[in-house]
Amino acid sequence: MKVNLPQSAIDLLKSIIEKNKDKPSTIRIYFAGFGCSGCN
Numbered sequence: 043m044k045v046n047l048p049q050s051a052i053d054l055l056k057s058i059i060e061k062n063k064d065k066p067s068t069i070r071i072y073f074a075g076f077g078c079s080g081c082n
Contacts, residue, residue, distance in 0.1 A: 045071060 047055075059067045 055069060059069075
């Protein structure tokens with residue numbers, strides 16, 4: 043799934059990842075209304 047984000051959100055996520063180099067660099071995004079069966 044491709045997710046489009048505003049550049050400000052991308053910059054913020056990159057800075058958070060950069061500041062936490064000792065932790066995993068993966069992120070989890072929650073989509074309200076989505077479950078195992080997809081979009082409700």
